[in-house]
Every structure is written in structure tokens, then in C-alpha cells.
Amino acid sequence: MADVAVARAGEHPETTTGLPHTKLAMWLFLASECLLFGALISTYVLYRGRSVEGPFPHDVFDIPYTSVSAFVLLASSLTMVLALSSAQQGDKGRTRLWLLATALLGMVFVGGQVYEFTVFYNEGLKLSGNLFGTTFYVLTGFHGVHVTVGILMLLSLAGLSYAERLPADPSFPIEMVGLYWHFVDIVWIVIFTVVYLVPTPNPGPPGA
Amino acid sequence: VLEERKDAAETEHASGGGHATGHPSPKEYVRIGLILGVLTAIEVAVAYTDIPHAILIPTLFLLAIVKFALVVLWFMHLKFDDRRYGRFFVIGLSGAAILYLVVLISLRTFG
Numbered sequence: 001m002a003d004v005a006v007a008r009a010g011e012h013p014e015t016t017t018g019l020p021h022t023k024l025a026m027w028l029f030l031a032s033e034c035l036l037f038g039a040l041i042s043t044y045v046l047y048r049g050r051s052v053e054g055p056f057p058h059d060v061f062d063i064p065y066t067s068v069s070a071f072v073l074l075a076s077s078l079t080m081v082l083a084l085s086s087a088q089q090g091d092k093g094r095t096r097l098w099l100l101a102t103a104l105l106g107m108v109f110v111g112g113q114v115y116e117f118t119v120f121y122n123e124g125l126k127l128s129g130n131l132f133g134t135t136f137y138v139l140t141g142f143h144g145v146h147v148t149v150g151i152l153m154l155l156s157l158a159g160l161s162y163a164e165r166l167p168a169d170p171s172f173p174i175e176m177v178g179l180y181w182h183f184v185d186i187v188w189i190v191i192f193t194v195v196y197l198v199p200t201p202n203p204g205p206p207g208a
Numbered sequence: 209v210l211e212e213r214k215d216a217a218e219t220e221h222a223s224g225g226g227h228a229t230g231h232p233s234p235k236e237y238v239r240i241g242l243i244l245g246v247l248t249a250i251e252v253a254v255a256y257t258d259i260p261h262a263i264l265i266p267t268l269f270l271l272a273i274v275k276f277a278l279v280v281l282w283f284m285h286l287k288f289d290d291r292r293y294g295r296f297f298v299i300g301l302s303g304a305a306i307l308y309l310v311v312l313i314s315l316r317t318f319g
Contacts, residue, residue, distance in 0.1 A: 017292070019292060019293075024296070027296040028296055030300065031297055031301075031303070032300065033300070034297070034303060034304045035300060035303050038303065038304025038308060039304075041304075041308075042307060042311045043311070046311055063252065063255065063256075071245060071248060075245075078240075078244075078283075081282075082237060085231065088231065179284055182280075182283045182284045186276050186279050189272055189275045190272060190276065192251075192272075193251065193269065194272075198265055198269075199261060199265075
């Protein structure tokens with residue numbers, strides 16, 4: 001009964017830190033994710049320009065196309081906070097709408113990435129073809145998998161909301177999924193700059 | 209000391225327990241979203257200019273840092289939440305930076 005009362009009040013059970021442990025655990029998880037993406041981005045940066053044979057980044061990258069993907073993911077972060085804001089105001093309809101909009105934008109992003117990978121592959125950029133291919137596909141592929149997991153979480157939240165199985169105050173679970181989603185967004189902010197926008201000093205093979 | 213900690217925890221719990229209070233309004237979120245969009249457009253425009261790399265690269269990183277900070281502080285609410293969440297995140301970011309340096313040094317040393 002006490003748990004139900006706490007859930008209805010939108011609070012959390014008393015903890016030793018005074019903070020909700022779920023949220024603390026989510027931040028701890030995100031800190032560990034920083035290490036994962038830190039390792040992948042470090043590997044990409046440290047091997048930049050070391051490929052001895054093509055295709056090189058400037059042969060395959062389509063910056064306007066990827067910029068649209070970056071805008072789409074940023075827009076999804078906005079719809080995510082709007083979902084949280086609607087949940088905090090108790091507006092179920094808008095909460096569901098913004099959750100589904102966020103999932104849809106995420107799907108557009110992942111779809112765009114799949115298309116980009118297909119084009120790159122057809123242009124000769126293979127996973128094990130050169131250092132650029134390996135580091136690029138592993139880094140952006142891991143990010144794409146994270147976005148996909150986020151989409152599944154968003155759709156689950158929307159489904160639970162339609163089934164009326166979310167707590168009376170659903171803002172807490174939405175905030176937790178939102179933290180994950182925004183993290184995925186900030187990782188893309190770094191990837192977009194480091195991988196796509198910063199020019200690669202790629203001389204190609206010596207003497208070329 | 210334990211009593212003090214317990215009191216502090218109870219006060220925190222009573223005031224929402226570090227759970228976000230005073231989040232921005234939807235209008236503010238939209239404003240931040242628009243700023244992020246404009247910054248991204250500037251980033252892309254800057255990347256197409258012919259300015260020297262010594263200026264271009266720091267400019268791109270500066271813009272990315274501003275975007276990163278806006279999302280973390282406003283959309284992830286670190287500006288409004290309990291500072292302990294931010295500390296966890298900073299530990300993770302610092303770990304990533306240390307990892308980069310270790311890999312850099314290893315690469316320079318061994319290969």
C-alpha cells in the first residue's frame with residue numbers, strides 16, 4: 001500500500017542517498033557508456049588518415065545527407081523532452097504523441113544510417129577493407145544499435161501507456177528513457193563533428 | 209555524522225529527492241531545440257568554408273561542445289537536478305578522456 005501511495009505521489013521510496021536509485025543507476029550506466037564510446041571514438045581518431053588504400057572519407061561521405069540525419073536526431077531529443085513535459089502535466093494524449101514522434105524520428109535516423117552503410121558498401125568501403133572502414137563501421141554501427149534499443153524502449157513506453165500499465169505519474173520512467181535517448185543524441189553530436197565535419201588529413205598511399 | 213546524513217537525506221527526499229523540480233517549460237525546450245538546429249547549420253556551413261584548419265577545427269569543436277552542453281544541461285536536466293548526478297557523468301567523461309590519452313600514448317610508444 002505504501003509503495004502505491006509513493007508511486008501515486010510521483011515520488012520514490014526512501015533511499016540512503018535521498019536520491020532515487022533507479023536514476024542514480026541510469027547516470028552510472030551513462031557514465032560507463034561514456035567509456036564505451038570514448039574507446040570507439042578514440043580508436044577512430046587515432047587511426048584517422050592511416051589507411052593506405054581507399055576508399056577514404058572524402059570519397060564516400062555525403063555531408064548534406066548526414067547533416068539531415070543530425071537534424072533529425074536533434075529534433076527527436078526535442079520531442080523526447082516534450083513527451084516528458086506532457087507527462088509531468090498529466091497530458092496522456094500528448095505524452096503518447098511525442099513518444100511516438102520520437103520513435104519515428106529515431107527510425108528515420110536508423111533508416112538513413114542503413115541506407116548510408118549500403119551506399120558506402122557499394123562504393124567499396126568494407127568492414128575489413130581498411131582502417132577507415134573498420135573504425136567507421138564499428139563506431140557508427142554501435143551508435144546505430146544504441147538508437148535502435150532506444151526506439152524499442154520508446155515503443156514499449158508508448159505501448160504500456162496505451163495499455164494503461166504505466167504508473168499514475170509516468171514521468172519517472174519517461175525521464176529515465178529520455179536520459180538514455182539524450183545520451184545517444186550527444187554521442188552523435190561528437191561523432192558528427194569528429195567523423196564527418198573535421199577534415200581528414202588523408203594523403204592516401206605514400207607518393208600518391 | 210550519520211544523523212546529519214539521515215537528516216539531509218530526509219530533507220532531500222521530502223523536496224523530491226533530487227528528482228527534477230522546476231524543469232523548463234515546453235517553450236524553453238523549443239527555444240533550446242531551435243538554438244541546437246541553428247548551431248548545427250553553422251557547423252555544416254563552417255565545414256564548407258576554406259578557412260585554415262588551425263581555425264576550422266577548434267571552431268567545430270567549440271560548436272560541438274556548446275551543443276553537447278545545451279543537451280546535457282537542459283534536456284537531461286543536469287542544470288536543475290541534484291549535483292551528484294552530474295558528478296557521475298563527469299567521472300564517465302573524465303574516464304573517456306583518460307582512455308583516449310592512454311591509447312594515444314600506447315600508439316605513439318608501440319606502434
